[in-house]
Amino acid sequence: KAGVTQTPRYLIKTRGQQVTLSCSPISGHRSVSWYQQTPGQGLQFLFEYFSETQRNKGNFPGRFSGRQFSNSRSEMNVSTLELGDSALYLCASSLESVSTGELFFGEGSRLTVL
């Protein structure tokens, strides 16, 4: 069974640009969550999608958005990039609800903003 796949693995952008990250969950998983990981702030929750609906949202500005497609694949978009957006963005999928705790993480997308 394939794991959670995130693309791209690494990318470099400049301030003001936008970026789209992709996440393919484990087959059959309907919930996809996104987290931002930085040395200073640790792991911070961005949003969770379940059956194409945003179920939970963290405390991030509107520049951060996401969506989920009918095949459960998810994308997140960051517009008007800032230096502080440099981070490892982790996607996690689960079968049903986050409460089961069985989150399966991808290897992340490392974003560097110059």
Added chain:
Amino acid sequence: AQTVTQSQPEMSVQEAETVTLSCTYDTSESDYYLFWYKQPPSRQMILVIRQEAYKQQNATENRFSVNFQKAAKSFSLKISDSQLGDAAMYFCAYNRGNEKLTFGTGTRLTIIP
């Protein structure tokens, strides 16, 4: 808001010895879930162990066990017979029902051969 605190940024242990990682949390809820996740240098996080707050019995998974003290809001992870492959960042996390996971800041565990 719920918070999770890991007061040990770094820990080290000799191979084959036992180490305990600390975690405290703050919540006003009575029903919730607690987790320990491991993030090896390759970065892929994996679930180590999970505890439901309504269960008094401490969870155990092979060499990994927890000491769950609900009244004290403490949730420590004990790793027995430490192995080189246990070297990683360990994150304590909390969630209540159908909500996001709140993570602690992590503890970097080093295994000394």
